[in-house]
Amino acid sequence: MSAEYATFGLAPAIRAGGVLADGAYQAHRDFVDFIVDGRPLLFQLSDLDAVSPLASDVPPSIFTAQVRSLLLEADAPLAGGRYVVYGCPECADLACGAVTAVMERDGDDYVWRDFAWQTDEEADLRLNGYTGIGPFRFHGSEYRSALQSLLHEDADDASPRRRVLLIGARVAVLAKLAAALRAIGIGADIAHDAAGVPDEELRGYGAVVFGRAVGEQDRQAVRRAFDRAGVEVAYVDGFAPIIPLLVAQIENALDRSPAEQRRLTRLIAADGQAGIEITSTCRVELTAYRLDRLYRTHTYRFFDGILPAGQHRIGLDAKSVKGESFIVARTTGTVLVEPMGR
Incomplete structure (x- = not known):
């Protein structure tokens, strides 16, 4: 499988909440973002209002399950080996739309490919695929180390004081x-x-x-x-x-x-x-x-x-x-x- 190596990391991020000019409320969300080649992957998606599955306000058991899923220790949640990369910050419902990608192992490497905007169980790459994003190949040791660190952080340090x-x-x-x-x-x-x-x-x-x-x-x-x-x-x-x-x-x-x-x-x-x-x-x-x-x-x-x-x-x-x-x-x-x- 051809894909250039990219660096992988994680960093805290927020989806800023607020009282908007029209009086509407926008929820505050703390999450951990994916840093690919030194920049948040979310920035490649232009005007997308979304958060990663690694949100701080979910129960610890669900957060751990999300990390294990990204480590490919469980079956893919969507058809075709697809995983949610970014989802709706208000409800996380697939019907609102999500950025998904195929995630798979290739030897010791992890590969993210075929990014798409998905609102149903099946992704249509021809209509909704993201051109110019990926595929990304990550060194297994770097990828695992970053994600596994989330499972070993002290709870007081890992959880933002909101x-x-x-x-x-x-x-x-x-x-x-x-x-x-x-x-x-x-x-x-x-x-x-x-x-x-x-x-x-x-x-x-x-x-x-x-x-x-x-x-x-x-x-x-x-x-x-x-x-x-x-x-x-x-x-x-x-x-x-x-x-x-x-x-x-x-x-x-x-x-x-x-x-x-x-x-x-x-x-x-x-x-x-x-x-x-x-x-x-x-x-x-x-x-x-x-x-x-x-x-x-x-x-x-x-x-x-x-x-x-x-x-x-x-x-x-x-x-x-x-x-x-x-x-x-x-x-x-x-x-x-x-x-x-x-």
Whole structure:
């Protein structure tokens, strides 16, 4: 079987959740992505909103079964020796569509070939095959080592901490934020401070969010509590009491994926323009949020389209950034937030 050798690895990734500009909710998903020749395989699939079968929020027994399946220690789940490579991030139902491939052993090597978009039990390569992707031949020792490492990781290290602590003065805003986070799959607790919270509870948080009214002395006290517990968390200074904006900030803080393997790597917001840098062709959504003089929120989704890799500058209508305003840039795997500079 002819196929050039490719390197195989794994890396943490997310499908970024959020409260979208139209009010819809998008679920947050943590998963392990496949790194082929140093880049996420998902990036070769352009505008695909999907996750690998190695999702962190499935029961341990199912996660182990998925790893064993990729090691070809069980029969293929689909006809023709096909395995799911990426599936629907909301329900994992094949009817929603999935990227599948034939996976097989060739001596000590593992081969992935005949990639296709599949919505039924049988794949139609003529109509739905991915041209230009694969076949990939992986050295058996490298392939097995990467996947087997998932079975031996310490549970506390392997599972992302998908819970955040919300600290602020405006209880109504915090309650709405907590409800939004829970709706997309992120746990949230509200508190005035971290005093008296047991260390084992503090270790369950991945981020702490401070409202704008929280003073520096109170912030330092919270940081000291986490330091005493030996917990490293991301600290988020909430830009404004705008729920979609705060959710986007938290998504960015919880992103554990390596910076060099993200699609959206830079966002600059200044002088009525948004500047972004992306590493591969993908869909990008840009949304402006602003507070008027009466602290009412105004939302403007000013770009939604597929862009090629590189740097891009996109202008905004002047009224969308009048006063205190913020820009959220979103791809399926990355969210960045910046205040509009002058």
